[in-house]
Amino acid sequence: MGKMLSEEEREAIRQRVVELRLEHRDLDEAISRLAEQPVVDQLRLRRLKKRKLWLKDTIARLESMLIPDLDA
Template identity: 45%
Template sequence: MQQRLNAPRQSAVDAALLRDRIAQLQEEHHGLDTLIGKLSGIDDLELRRLKKRKLKVKDTILLLQLQLDTDPH
């Protein structure tokens, strides 16, 4: 019974943590976008590495948003 009472509160905490993590990743994604814009044409290998990281961050954001959207509470 106690678990059921704590479930909504835990769910709210989990949702808040997910939103915080999404915000952090969005900030990182924006920073990578800015950096990529500044490095264009300078170092192809570094540019590819940054673009790959940016895509990975975007994928992670989408996965976390899906978790947040499918949370029943």
Template identity: 50%
Template sequence: MLPIDKEQQARLGLELATKRQEHADLDAAIHTLQASGLADVTLIQRLKKRKLALKDRITQLERILLPDIIA
């Protein structure tokens, strides 16, 4: 993987923080909807799918920003 400059690192770090917050917000929303018992199953499925996509992006960003160090 090519090294990234400080500007790219800062931009990706900000995106990572944003995605983590969005992921946590979706998790809370899903739990609240499920606990209410009134939520549409399709809506919950869509939110879970979005949450999974966010998790995938978070993993990508973490791999870019925190590469494995071979000891």
């Protein structure tokens, strides 16, 4: 059983999710542009993709914190 979040904590999490979604979208665009170049820096592309995946996982984890626990 997790602790209940205050409204301030919930709002901080929601704001962080918004920020991470923006970064995720920006990374998606950067990855697309990089992949279109004639000579692709594979290391940079791989790092950007790893960061994008980390962001996706972090967003999911934060969003799950906002879902109230249901007593079974």
